[in-house]
Amino acid sequence: MRPFELTAPATVEDALGSAGTYLAGGTTLVDLMKLDVLTPQRVLDINDLPLRGIDTADGLRFGALERMGDIAAHPGVYPAISRALLLSASQQLRNMASIGGNLMQRTRCSYFRDVAMPCNRRSPGSGCSAISGVNRMHAILGTSDSCVATHASDVAVALVALDAEVVLASAEGTRTVALTDFYRLPGDTPEIEHDLRPGELITEVRVPRLDWAENSTYVKVRDRQSYEFALCSAAVALDVRDGKIANARVAAGGVATVPWRLPAVEEALRGAELTEEAFAAAAEAAVEGAKPLSGNVFKPSLLKRTIVRALLELTEGSRA
Numbered sequence: 018m019r020p021f022e023l024t025a026p027a028t029v030e031d032a033l034g035s036a037g038t039y040l041a042g043g044t045t046l047v048d049l050m051k052l053d054v055l056t057p058q059r060v061l062d063i064n065d066l067p068l069r070g071i072d073t074a075d076g077l078r079f080g081a082l083e084r085m086g087d088i089a090a091h092p093g094v095y096p097a098i099s100r101a102l103l104l105s106a107s108q109q110l111r112n113m114a115s116i117g118g119n120l121m122q123r124t125r126c127s128y129f130r131d132v133a134m135p136c137n138r139r140s141p142g143s144g145c146s147a148i149s150g151v152n153r154m155h156a157i158l159g160t161s162d163s164c165v166a167t168h169a170s171d172v173a174v175a176l177v178a179l180d181a182e183v184v185l186a187s188a189e190g191t192r193t194v195a196l197t198d199f200y201r202l203p204g205d206t207p208e209i210e211h212d213l214r215p216g217e218l219i220t221e222v223r224v225p226r227l228d229w230a231e232n233s234t235y236v237k238v239r240d241r242q243s244y245e246f247a248l249c250s251a252a253v254a255l256d257v258r259d260g261k262i263a264n265a266r267v268a269a270g271g272v273a274t275v276p277w278r279l280p281a282v283e284e285a286l287r288g289a290e291l292t293e294e295a296f297a298a299a300a301e302a303a304v305e306g307a308k309p310l311s312g313n314v315f316k317p318s319l320l321k322r323t324i325v326r327a328l329l330e331l332t333e334g335s336r337a
Contacts, residue, residue: 081117097233126166164207178268247271
């Protein structure tokens with residue numbers, strides 16, 4: 018780790034008016050600083066800022082500095098969000114990591130984290146080592162010739178499925194951005210990962226009220242039972258009426274360069290019977306445009322099965 022200056026702004030206004038890299042839980046930033054992937058000259062410790070609080074009165078609101086573990090345990094948090102948080106990292110890390118920092122975490126691509134290897138996200142124009150390298154964990158959706166790295170967050174998948182927004186503050190004021198619009202596809206500029214502008218800070222995460230989101234889940238498939246990133250995941254919420262699906266929200270993780278909303282699957286599910294055959298037919302739409310790599314040709318099939326598994330879990334008590 019290289020030398021850096023550490024300061025602790027006393028107010029949000031002070032933080033927004035100071036140049037530097039924000040430090041919340043530090044569970045991603047400190048790791049990357051140790052690896053020399055990130056070498057900030059100035060770090061701003063924002064943990065004392067008044068960016069906490071969990072409100073479930075009308076939809077959900079989380080202060081950006083709320084810890085993942087506290088949100089997961091809070092009554093009234095939709096099951097898909099709570100389960101995605103509980104399936105993330107370890108209890109110790111969940112007690113440290115902030116929700117804002119989780120949404121801002123960088124990819125776990127091993128080539129991104131190895132400064133000896135070419136990586137367009139870390140060093141634009143240097144190349145993408147994963148395309149012809151070890152790519153079992155990499156993306157099949159939203160990729161480009163410049164980058165195939167997956168987004169690492171579990172809870173971002175659930176939040177994207179439930180139409181979450183982030184509130185961004187700067188010295189000029191605040192703006193609200195849908196989380197689906199916040200993340201950027203790599204295209205020719207994989208180093209630009211999100212819509213956070215210079216000098217901006219995430220202050221709040223909002224999820225609109227959706228009564229039937231109580232019938233939601235998050236399914237995560239990984240190589241080991243705990244403390245592992247997703248090979249594939251699915252966040253699903255269902256509105257079931259009279260033995261059919263009236264509405265659905267579906268998003269996938271572990272398979273795309275951003276948390277991946279699946280509107281075609283949602284549309285295919287509307288009006289569907291509660292049968293495994295109907296679920297499998299709808300899940301076919303999930304892999305439209307998929308581009309498997311040499312090491313992850315299994316992911317299209319795994320994605321479809323993961324979605325079906327989540328749907329079966331949510332409808333277990335409704336199916337004959």
